[in-house]
Amino acid sequence: MQCSNVHDISSLYLDGLLSPEQVEMLEQHLAVCTECCSEIEALRHTIQALSALQVLDPPTEFRQQLMERLEGELKRKSLWSRIVHTIPIYRWAAVACVALALVVTFQQVGRLRTLERLKLSPADRETQITATGEQDLLETMRNVEGTNQIQMTTSVAKENLPDGIQIEDSGKKVADDSSDNSLFIDEISLKMKETASDSSDNLGSTLETLNSVVDQKVVKKANLSLEVVNLEQSEKKVMKMIDTNGARNWFIKNSFRTAGRQGLSRGDYLVSVPQQDFYLAVDSMETLGVLKEKELSLEDVNQRYTDLTTRILNFQSEENKLMETLGNPRVADENGQLQEELNQIRQNKQSVVQELEQLNNYIEYSTIQLILLENHFSGSGAGN
Amino acid sequence: MGRVDENLVQRCQEGDLDAFDQIVEEYSQKVYNLTYRMIGNPADASDLSQEVFVRVYRSLNNFRGESSFSTWLYRIATNVCLDEIRRRNRKSAIPLKQRICIDDEQCRDIPDWSTVPETIVQSKELQEEIQGMINSLNPEYRLVIILRDIQGYSYAEIGEIINCSIGTVKSRLSRARKSLKMKIKEYWEHREQMLRLSE
Numbered sequence: 001m002q003c004s005n006v007h008d009i010s011s012l013y014l015d016g017l018l019s020p021e022q023v024e025m026l027e028q029h030l031a032v033c034t035e036c037c038s039e040i041e042a043l044r045h046t047i048q049a050l051s052a053l054q055v056l057d058p059p060t061e062f063r064q065q066l067m068e069r070l071e072g073e074l075k076r077k078s079l080w081s082r083i084v085h086t087i088p089i090y091r092w093a094a095v096a097c098v099a100l101a102l103v104v105t106f107q108q109v110g111r112l113r114t115l116e117r118l119k120l121s122p123a124d125r126e127t128q129i130t131a132t133g134e135q136d137l138l139e140t141m142r143n144v145e146g147t148n149q150i151q152m153t154t155s156v157a158k159e160n161l162p163d164g165i166q167i168e169d170s171g172k173k174v175a176d177d178s179s180d181n182s183l184f185i186d187e188i189s190l191k192m193k194e195t196a197s198d199s200s201d202n203l204g205s206t207l208e209t210l211n212s213v214v215d216q217k218v219v220k221k222a223n224l225s226l227e228v229v230n231l232e233q234s235e236k237k238v239m240k241m242i243d244t245n246g247a248r249n250w251f252i253k254n255s256f257r258t259a260g261r262q263g264l265s266r267g268d269y270l271v272s273v274p275q276q277d278f279y280l281a282v283d284s285m286e287t288l289g290v291l292k293e294k295e296l297s298l299e300d301v302n303q304r305y306t307d308l309t310t311r312i313l314n315f316q317s318e319e320n321k322l323m324e325t326l327g328n329p330r331v332a333d334e335n336g337q338l339q340e341e342l343n344q345i346r347q348n349k350q351s352v353v354q355e356l357e358q359l360n361n362y363i364e365y366s367t368i369q370l371i372l373l374e375n376h377f378s379g380s381g382a383g384n
Numbered sequence: 385m386g387r388v389d390e391n392l393v394q395r396c397q398e399g400d401l402d403a404f405d406q407i408v409e410e411y412s413q414k415v416y417n418l419t420y421r422m423i424g425n426p427a428d429a430s431d432l433s434q435e436v437f438v439r440v441y442r443s444l445n446n447f448r449g450e451s452s453f454s455t456w457l458y459r460i461a462t463n464v465c466l467d468e469i470r471r472r473n474r475k476s477a478i479p480l481k482q483r484i485c486i487d488d489e490q491c492r493d494i495p496d497w498s499t500v501p502e503t504i505v506q507s508k509e510l511q512e513e514i515q516g517m518i519n520s521l522n523p524e525y526r527l528v529i530i531l532r533d534i535q536g537y538s539y540a541e542i543g544e545i546i547n548c549s550i551g552t553v554k555s556r557l558s559r560a561r562k563s564l565k566m567k568i569k570e571y572w573e574h575r576e577q578m579l580r581l582s583e
Contacts, residue, residue: 011558046565050533058416059430066434
């Protein structure tokens with residue numbers, strides 16, 4: 001065995017990972033080579049010195065601090081119970097958020113419409129709603145009659161406000177649809193202001209949580225299956241609907257028709273619409289035939305969105321640091337390696353940026369998978 | 385994964401914070417030692433360890449038992465450490481002390497590193513120096529040497545934790561140990577020379 005071979009396998013030898021044959025050959029060499037013997041001893045000492053390093057205990061307050069941090073996170077997750085049960089002043093806000101959650105969760109058409117569509121009379125363009133509970137708010141929502149644009153101002157009875165807290169403004173807004181005067185809740189943003197310095201941490205945390213809840217990142221999807229009497233005619237209506245709303249960025253991503261038995265056909269259409277038009281599009285498409293199947297899904301992508309954003313910021317920070325280092329004449333001899341590292345970071349960042357853009361696209365544009373099934377005996381004739 | 389881990393993880397996934405506290409109790413020392421050895425100072429090690437457990441907590445629902453829980457947890461811990469090291473100014477690593485130029489006469493009779501007594505190998509002074517030497521290694525080498533020689537994981541476990549083959553672990557560890565051996569040798573010779581000069 002050569003000395004160079006010994007250097008290659010000395011680490012494995014000390015870990016007892018060589019075969020008996022290799023061990024025998026190595027030990028024969030060590031018996032006659034003092035230099036290799038000394039090298040192996042030095043390596044053994046190095047490993048001993050490492051394994052003798054003291055095992056340290058984390059700081060005494062480590063667990064307590066960590067659990068407090070995690071409890072804070074957990075509290076945010078149980079927002080609803082906190083708002084509804086412990087802070088009645090914001091009950092109306094919780095109800096509004098619950099209403100939004102119901103809108104996307106419930107699949108029953110009637111319930112969806114009740115919650116999504118607010119119809120206001122012209123006189124109610126600026127309607128002040130005082131709601132102290134879920135029933136109040138839902139009742140108010142049901143009773144208001146429509147127009148094509150509203151500004152909903154929500155106020156809370158003064159006597160319910162805790163000292164030092166003002167609700168500066170709230171509530172908006174709804175996208176208009178001039179074609180049928182229907183209104184859709186797009187988002188409810190709450191702007192609250194703490195005017196007293198002694199407000200409790202509890203409340204500060206609630207405000208923060210509330211803000212995070214109303215700024216949800218969600219991906220909306222729908223699957224609709226309809227029976228139609230004449231596929232060709234119904235398909236024309238679909239195309240016309242998409243064309244009419246082309247200015248609102250409705251478009252068909254994919255479509256195909258397949259022939260079935262007895263000359264009956266099926267059409268598949270993948271429609272993309274801006275998220276604020278999602279329910280309008282679903283409702284409009286439902287009128288094209290007899291509804292056989294309807295599935296609405298909502299995917300919460302907040303975590304993913306935050307993760308991607310954080311990763312991009314981290315890459316950016318690394319990139320900035322490397323750029324600074326590159327400008328330093330003291331490291332001129334390492335510029336090649338630094339440049340390589342910088343390129344790698346930029347590539348990684350670009351890939352995450354693309355992922356975020358794609359996710360944003362999914363958030364901004366909802367997809368509706370529409371299936372039209374031809375059935376000459378379909379009883380409804382709705383839209384046909 | 386052990387039975388205790390399985391039950392604890394399941395309870396954590398169901399939102400039981402007390403169960404997570406038990407996980408923290410079980411793993412905090414190892415995680416803290418890993419972060420400390422990777423970063424080299426206690427305050428940052430504590431912050432990073434907290435970050436590790438927060439990430440573990442947030443990702444619990446993604447854990448599907450494809451690897452053991454401890455492997456999964458250490459994988460998160462190593463990623464947190466590597467991310468942090470990459471973020472830091474790469475020029476902050478502790479530089480190796482330059483060997484003092486002395487004549488051949490003074491070089492003679494300096495005890496070789498391979499022959500020093502074990503008590504010196506395990507001395508506190510040397511341990512502090514070694515931490516500095518670990519920090520001067522490339523982060524990938526640093527990681528394998530900490531996992532193997534300080535924390536005692538097998539090659540296969542290290543491969544799982546850092547997501548690479550056993551062959552890669554072997555070569556990285558071999559290079560890391562040799563690099564560290566050279567650094568210790570240089571330090572040792574420097575130290576002995578300084579002692580002689582001061583006599």
